[in-house]
Amino acid sequence: MAKIVDARGRSCPEPVIMTKNAIDNNETDLEVLVDTNVAVENITRFVKSKGFNISVEENNGEFKLKINR
Amino acid sequence: MADKRKMFVYGGIIGLIGAILVKFGNPGNMGICIACFWRDITGALGLHRAAVVQYIRPEIIGIIFGSFIVSYLTGDFKVRGGSSPLIRFVLGFFLMIGALVFLGCPLRMLLRIGNGDLNAIVGLLGYVFGIFVGVQFLKKGYTLGRSIEQSKIVGFIFPIFAVVLLIFLIVKPAFILFSEEGPGSMAAPVILSLVLGAVVGIVLQRSRICTAGGFRDAILIKDYHFLWGLIGILVFNLIGNLVLNFGSFKISFEGQPIAHTNHIWNFLGMTLVGLCSVLLGGCPIRQTILASQGDGDAGVTVLGLIAGAAFSHNFGLASSGTGSTTNGQIAVIIGIIAVLIIAYSVVAGAKNRSKAKEVVNNG
Numbered sequence A: 001m002a003k004i005v006d007a008r009g010r011s012c013p014e015p016v017i018m019t020k021n022a023i024d025n026n027e028t029d030l031e032v033l034v035d036t037n038v039a040v041e042n043i044t045r046f047v048k049s050k051g052f053n054i055s056v057e058e059n060n061g062e063f064k065l066k067i068n069r
Numbered sequence B: 001m002a003d004k005r006k007m008f009v010y011g012g013i014i015g016l017i018g019a020i021l022v023k024f025g026n027p028g029n030m031g032i033c034i035a036c037f038w039r040d041i042t043g044a045l046g047l048h049r050a051a052v053v054q055y056i057r058p059e060i061i062g063i064i065f066g067s068f069i070v071s072y073l074t075g076d077f078k079v080r081g082g083s084s085p086l087i088r089f090v091l092g093f094f095l096m097i098g099a100l101v102f103l104g105c106p107l108r109m110l111l112r113i114g115n116g117d118l119n120a121i122v123g124l125l126g127y128v129f130g131i132f133v134g135v136q137f138l139k140k141g142y143t144l145g146r147s148i149e150q151s152k153i154v155g156f157i158f159p160i161f162a163v164v165l166l167i168f169l170i171v172k173p174a175f176i177l178f179s180e181e182g183p184g185s186m187a188a189p190v191i192l193s194l195v196l197g198a199v200v201g202i203v204l205q206r207s208r209i210c211t212a213g214g215f216r217d218a219i220l221i222k223d224y225h226f227l228w229g230l231i232g233i234l235v236f237n238l239i240g241n242l243v244l245n246f247g248s249f250k251i252s253f254e255g256q257p258i259a260h261t262n263h264i265w266n267f268l269g270m271t272l273v274g275l276c277s278v279l280l281g282g283c284p285i286r287q288t289i290l291a292s293q294g295d296g297d298a299g300v301t302v303l304g305l306i307a308g309a310a311f312s313h314n315f316g317l318a319s320s321g322t323g324s325t326t327n328g329q330i331a332v333i334i335g336i337i338a339v340l341i342i343a344y345s346v347v348a349g350a351k352n353r354s355k356a357k358e359v360v361n362n363g
Helices: A014-024 A037-049 B002-023 B034-044 B058-074 B085-102 B106-113 B119-139 B153-171 B190-207 B211-221 B225-244 B263-280 B284-292 B296-314 B326-362
Strands: A003-006 A029-034 A053-059 A062-068
Touching (some): A003 A014, A029 A037, A037 A062, B002 B190, B034 B085, B034 B284, B058 B153, B058 B284, B085 B263, B085 B284, B106 B211, B106 B225, B106 B263, B106 B284, B119 B263, B119 B326, B190 B284, B211 B284, B263 B326, B284 B296
Parallel strands (some): A003 A029
Antiparallel strands (some): A029 A062
16 A cells, blocks of 8 residues: 655645655655646656656646655 | 756856846846846835836846746646745745845856856855755755645736836836946846846746755755756856956956955855745745746745845845945844744644644544
């Protein structure tokens, strides 16, 4: 069961920090919710640098980022 | 790697434009300065009466149009707001006071370095120190809370403000003040400033380059993506100045245009700017870009910058080429203390709320 991180409406760089905190807590299966393109780009760059896979689903201006390793 | 090269080139465009605008008439080492330009607009609107820094800077109008249009076309335009607007206003207010004690926003700081002004390196050290302190609060859970969707009209307020400014610039009604001497009277031709401003707006909107973000991400998550943009600004501005403005290129502390040599206050002024920028989630130029793409909270931040500029000149806080003022020094100290108190209170509040939530969840 993926851990859900809801970072919708959070301004830069909070979505990345929330993702980082989850990863630092040894979560390896995450679903991060965000609502800006910038957050998607920043989180994608960050988790890739940490060796995670990421897929992005867009729905009505909101994004679900599935992150796992 | 391709990403980093892209950032480097994006930054390079900004650096070159900085050199070009000086060549065509903007004040020394001030091809682009978001703090100075909003301050000049504040003066032109009569909100402060420092006669030497009053002009409706077309670059700002161009930046707003550029960011608005390109974000609208690419889907980045999203109308949001409601994330601690009053705190953002206050942070914008103190940010501007720090910038005007140093004499420039972080972007001008880079452009000053790019023309040999060593005082700006002192400013840079202060800026990075302020960012480092701000990052400690981020690590402890600092947050300004969620923004929510707002009525679409909110997103049009800044573009409309830019249209009104453009009309004032062209029509020059009697109630709009234009400097006849000093930095406010030095300007590149309107069309050139407007067009290059729009290019800056488009490049920064697309690249998301932020002078605070570059250092913040390097410190916080060891991500050097945006830092490459800042290096691009610096390198290309240096090259641009050596080619276009060689006569004014000089590596020194003394005798730099619109700069002073009070090291402590250059450092602390930019410490305040760095701290505020991190707590706001972006530097003044990033806030201006965001305000133009529907972010109502960034819009409130820019209003804070404008208010800060007005008070800076009305209360004699802003420095000049002869040095910083006592009032300005006191204001920077008050600003740093006030911002630290805000950041500390926000962190404490966030902790209490998450504890309360745990009690509810477990209870």
